[in-house]
Amino acid sequence: MGLRRSGKSSIQKVVFHKMSPNETLFLESTNKICREDVSNSSFVSFQIWDFPGQIDFFDPTFDYEMIFRGTGALIFVIDSQDDYVEALSRLHLTVTRAYKVNPDINFEVFIHKVDGLSDDHKIEKQRDIHKRANDDLADAGLERIHLSFYLTSIYDHSIFEAFSKVVQKLIPQLPTLENLLNIFISNSGIEKAFLFDVVSKIYIATDSSPVDMQTYELCCDMIDVVIDISCIYGLTGDEVGTPYDKESMAIIHLNNTTVMYLKEVTKFLALVCFLREESFERKGLIDYNFHCFKKAIEEVFDVRLKVQRSRKLLSQRRWSRQTVPNGTQVHPH
Numbered sequence: 102m103g104l105r106r107s108g109k110s111s112i113q114k115v116v117f118h119k120m121s122p123n124e125t126l127f128l129e130s131t132n133k134i135c136r137e138d139v140s141n142s143s144f145v146s147f148q149i150w151d152f153p154g155q156i157d158f159f160d161p162t163f164d165y166e167m168i169f170r171g172t173g174a175l176i177f178v179i180d181s182q183d184d185y186v187e188a189l190s191r192l193h194l195t196v197t198r199a200y201k202v203n204p205d206i207n208f209e210v211f212i213h214k215v216d217g218l219s220d221d222h223k224i225e226k227q228r229d230i231h232k233r234a235n236d237d238l239a240d241a242g243l244e245r246i247h248l249s250f251y252l253t254s255i256y257d258h259s260i261f262e263a264f265s266k267v268v269q270k271l272i273p274q275l276p277t278l279e280n281l282l283n284i285f286i287s288n289s290g291i292e293k294a295f296l297f298d299v300v301s302k303i304y305i306a307t308d309s310s311p312v313d314m315q316t317y318e319l320c321c322d323m324i325d326v327v328i329d330i331s332c333i334y335g336l337t338g339d340e341v342g343t344p345y346d347k348e349s350m351a352i353i354h355l356n357n358t359t360v361m362y363l364k365e366v367t368k369f370l371a372l373v374c375f376l377r378e379e380s381f382e383r384k385g386l387i388d389y390n391f392h393c394f395k396k397a398i399e400e401v402f403d404v405r406l407k408v409q410r411s412r413k414l415l416s417q418r419r420w421s422r423q424t425v426p427n428g429t430q431v432h433p434h
């Protein structure tokens with residue numbers, strides 16, 4: 102959500118549709134709620150709802166209770182190149198309304214279009230927006246609402262990084278994934294490892310060492326190179342879609358004695374690692390550890406599938422129990 106022209110549709114197009122940032126200049130204004138499933142193409146199986154800037158909470162046709170009840174994260178986009186007084190009051194209204202309906206929502210504020218600002222300016226804006234938004238909540242007696250802030254732009258990787266963090270908060274298996282990555286890297290002489298959703302270039306987990314932007318950008322570039330080369334030389338027939346499969350892997354030796362290693366983990370996920378050349382000499386060990394890591398990841402997601410299946414079965418049973426004898430159905434609550 103966010104005011105008109107703050108950049109909501111552009112973010113969605115750049116992150117999930119590989120649109121180039123310059124093309125977003127020609128995007129038309131969104132005038133109705135756009136709902137999009139990103140479940141088919143990527144690991145991140147959720148729906149994105151893009152709200153038109155001018156949405157009115159007092160409009161009786163806008164059932165915000167229904168919308169917020171099923172929401173995992175609410176991303177509010179603020180245009181940092183514009184005056185943000187109105188955006189802040191909208192943010193406050195939106196957050197307080199949403200919190201009342203569903204206190205479990207993660208509130209994420211993207212201070213967007215920071216490409217036009219100097220580093221000092223960025224920090225200053227973030228501090229100011231952070232302070233004002235939290236002061237507004239404190240004045241309303243709602244200090245318990247936690248807002249997270251990110252500086253973003255579609256012209257660099259910051260938007261992907263911010264989206265990665267938002268998505269990670271929604272993954273219940275995150276601590277397990279991080280733990281597996283920690284075990285994997287410490288036993289393989291690897292310095293840093295990311296688990297990437299290939300299509301969106303969102304990293305869904307990384308080991309516990311700090312992430313630096315340059316490393317993340319290199320990973321994104323590597324995924325682009327692998328997918329682009331595979332698109333040109335990897336497709337055999339008239340296949341469509343991403344040429345990414347069990348055989349997908351790549352090794353890139355950088356000129357600073359670092360090696361980047363990419364390998365397929367599942368249909369949607371890839372592991373991208375950074376390691377020293379001397380550690381890469383033990384590639385056999387790394388591959389063996391990778392094999393164990395991959396098996397563990399499959400087991401983690403198997404559990405998820407089983408839970409989803411049993412939930413579905415349970416709700417189907419409940420549904421059929423509520424079917425009264427003459428065949429008319431009673432809607433379950």
Ligand SMILES: Nc1nc2c(ncn2[C@@H]2O[C@H](COP(=O)(O)OP(=O)(O)OP(=O)(O)O)[C@@H](O)[C@H]2O)c(=O)[nH]1
Binds near residue numbers: 255256
């Ligand atoms: N400089 C800069 N411009 C951006 C960025 N993101 C989006 N824009 C521009 O902002 C303008 C508005 O973007 P939209 O994505 O249409 O905004 P919106 O929030 O979806 O607007 P509504 O549909 O009217 O609610 C476009 O011209 C984009 O090119 C950014 O990170 N930096």
